[in-house]
Amino acid sequence: xxxxxxxxQTFDTEEKVHIxxxxxxxxxxxxxxxxxxxxxxxxxxxxxxxxxxxxxxITIGTSQAESALRTALAMGADHxxxxxxxxLIGDEFTTSKVLAAVMKDKEFDLILSGYMSVDNGGGQSxxxxxxxxxxxxxxAITKLEVQGNQVVLxxxxxxxxxxxxxxxxxxxxxxxxxxxxxxxxxxxxxxAKRKPxxxxxxxxxSIDLDQIQAKTKIIDQVLPPKRQEGRILQGEMNDxxxxxxxxxxxxxxxxx
Amino acid sequence: MxxxxxxxxxxxNGSLRNVSFEVLNAAKRIHDGGKITAVIFGxxxxxxxxLLTSHGADEILVVNNEELTSYTTDAYTQAFISIVxxxxxxxxxxxxxxxxxxxxxxxxxxxxxxxxxxxTDVNIENGNIVFTRPIYAGKAFQKREVIDGKIxxxxxxxxxxxxxxxxxxxxxxxxxxVNIDNIRTVVKEVVQKATDGxxxxxxxxxVSGGRGVxxxxxxxxxxxxxxxxxxxxxxxRGACDAEYCDYSLQIGQTGKVVTPxxxxxxxxxxxxxxxxxxxxxxxxxxxxxxxxxxxxxxADFGIVGDLFEVVPMLTExxxxxxxxxxx
Numbered sequence: 001x002x003x004x005x006x007x008x009q010t011f012d013t014e015e016k017v018h019i020x021x022x023x024x025x026x027x028x029x030x031x032x033x034x035x036x037x038x039x040x041x042x043x044x045x046x047x048x049x050x051x052x053x054x055x056x057x058i059t060i061g062t063s064q065a066e067s068a069l070r071t072a073l074a075m076g077a078d079h080x081x082x083x084x085x086x087x088l089i090g091d092e093f094t095t096s097k098v099l100a101a102v103m104k105d106k107e108f109d110l111i112l113s114g115y116m117s118v119d120n121g122g123g124q125s126x127x128x129x130x131x132x133x134x135x136x137x138x139x140a141i142t143k144l145e146v147q148g149n150q151v152v153l154x155x156x157x158x159x160x161x162x163x164x165x166x167x168x169x170x171x172x173x174x175x176x177x178x179x180x181x182x183x184x185x186x187x188x189x190x191x192a193k194r195k196p197x198x199x200x201x202x203x204x205x206s207i208d209l210d211q212i213q214a215k216t217k218i219i220d221q222v223l224p225p226k227r228q229e230g231r232i233l234q235g236e237m238n239d240x241x242x243x244x245x246x247x248x249x250x251x252x253x254x255x256x
Numbered sequence: 257m258x259x260x261x262x263x264x265x266x267x268x269n270g271s272l273r274n275v276s277f278e279v280l281n282a283a284k285r286i287h288d289g290g291k292i293t294a295v296i297f298g299x300x301x302x303x304x305x306x307l308l309t310s311h312g313a314d315e316i317l318v319v320n321n322e323e324l325t326s327y328t329t330d331a332y333t334q335a336f337i338s339i340v341x342x343x344x345x346x347x348x349x350x351x352x353x354x355x356x357x358x359x360x361x362x363x364x365x366x367x368x369x370x371x372x373x374x375x376t377d378v379n380i381e382n383g384n385i386v387f388t389r390p391i392y393a394g395k396a397f398q399k400r401e402v403i404d405g406k407i408x409x410x411x412x413x414x415x416x417x418x419x420x421x422x423x424x425x426x427x428x429x430x431x432x433x434v435n436i437d438n439i440r441t442v443v444k445e446v447v448q449k450a451t452d453g454x455x456x457x458x459x460x461x462x463v464s465g466g467r468g469v470x471x472x473x474x475x476x477x478x479x480x481x482x483x484x485x486x487x488x489x490x491x492x493r494g495a496c497d498a499e500y501c502d503y504s505l506q507i508g509q510t511g512k513v514v515t516p517x518x519x520x521x522x523x524x525x526x527x528x529x530x531x532x533x534x535x536x537x538x539x540x541x542x543x544x545x546x547x548x549x550x551x552x553x554x555a556d557f558g559i560v561g562d563l564f565e566v567v568p569m570l571t572e573x574x575x576x577x578x579x580x581x582x583x
Binding site: 011013014015016017019024035036091092093096118119120121122123124125127128130131132136137138139140142152156157158159160161162163164165166167170176177213214215216217218219220221222223224227228230231232233237238240241242244245247248249251252253254255 | 329330353354355357358361362364365366368369370371372373374386389390391392393394395396397398399400401402403404405440441442443444445446447448449455456457460461485486502503504505506508509510511513517518527528529532535536538539540541542547552553554555556557558559560561565566569570573574577578581
């Protein structure tokens with residue numbers, strides 16, 4: 001199978017967010033592969049192990065994102081593509097156009113990505129990419145089975161599970177629960193160091209820059225308002241519980 | 257001159273979703289006198305059209321096709337492409353629910369327009385429509401506007417209020433048939449999970465368990481409290497990783513991001529990645545044995561104690577209060 005994985009480098013979820021001049025400060029932050037994209041990558045590698053074929057990891061970013069691709073190669077991806085061109089950075093509209101340009105000349109059976117990124121959280125780029133390529137997609141999947149040209153998928157829908165059938169080629173986005181991503185092995189890490197990373201610019205992708213300009217603009221980023229200091233209740237447990245119920249009745253509509 | 261707005265009023269399991277009124281209120285903030293059309297799929301009870309009208313819809317557009325009875329990406333996308341071609345709206349607003357999350361990006365790409373998802377607020381600032389949305393799962397917020405093409409956004413449930421009702425408004429209904437073909441993904445079955453129907457993203461109250469519940473069975477007192485309160489059950493990553501419950505319950509930066517009126521955290525220490533998913537709840541209650549647990553830093557009310565003692569007591573107290581209200 002030819003498997004393409006779109007991934008994004010993001011802040012580690014244990015990082016605190018600081019804002020400087022209306023922008024999120026990246027100073028000293030630890031970066032990882034977006035956790036949902038990591039599920040997508042793991043699933044692609046497992047499918048390769050089962051059916052043969054190749055996994056290509058693709059990202060858009062600066063040279064810093066190379067480390068995410070090295071991790072992907074160390075986990076078991078065969079090829080890595082870095083689109084490193086600041087003219088190709090925009091909003092989700094731009095990202096999906098650029099990814100579609102990368103994939104246009106590639107053969108694929110399945111495209112995988114995370115169902116959202118833990119930083120921007122838009123949940124758009126993968127689905128938009130499917131529309132750009134005119135293939136079907138299934139969003140937020142927790143299980144994937146390939147039988148010949150058919151796929152059977154389980155999709156998380158607000159806690160319920162939809163069981164969906166579709167045909168290849170298709171794009172899926174990974175939800176938590178799909179698998180348990182592996183840690184790269186030491187030989188994997190050593191091998192990954194020698195694998196090439198293909199770098200692409202707008203010219204390599206024959207992209208008309210006028211056609212991919214962002215449709216939306218970020219005008220400010222702010223921290224949430226600080227919560228007022230709370231109160232730890234005191235006294236006998238029964239009294240505490242009683243007090244809590246009284247306090248909540250005044251604040252929230254509780255009618256069971 | 258005004259902006260023509262299309263609002264999607266989603267029906268789920270035979271009910272009109274509450275978030276529809278919140279989306280209508282968002283439309284009222286930005287329409288500037290333009291017509292607000294509420295789109296509804298299939299023939300539905302008259303009360304739905306009446307409620308949508310009293311909440312601000314100038315027109316109810318009933319869109320018909322058998323394929324719209326249950327959700328598929330292709331059916332909903334194709335229906336909306338026809339609606340947009342017909343109505344040529346300036347603005348499209350939808351709730352940020354599982355189905356709209358799934359087809360709105362496709363529709364946006366088809367229309368070659370931007371899309372601002374998961375908005376918690378919308379206002380006019382200096383004459384421009386500015387959407388506010390959480391980033392990093394709520395560790396920060398982003399203000400964003402559309403600079404080219406149609407304005408298209410999805411609105412997160414439980415954040416923008418429903419707005420005032422005006423029951424004197426008269427229903428103005430129109431019907432449209434759409435063509436749908438080539439559905440590429442077939443839903444074979446929907447398996448209802450054990451969450452008893454209260455969906456986390458729209459729940460007004462959430463009772464959540466962490467590592468402190470210690471086992472699958474340890475979730476029982478939490479489920480009982482949730483049942484008495486008509487609440488949804490959530491969990492921390494720790495509880496999910498330890499397999500005390502299903503990942504679909506996970507709240508946090510990975511998992512669901514929630515903003516209920518009341519969040520009761522039981523046996524949850526409060527790792528940064530969990531706090532990101534729930535710290536924008538209106539009222540937070542923490543119950544934890546460890547007085548040093550970081551969850552107490554963001555809680556409005558805290559009880560230091562064993563959840564297996566405190567939670568059943570809380571359930572009993574609430575049960576009494578609710579029974580008294582009912583009698």
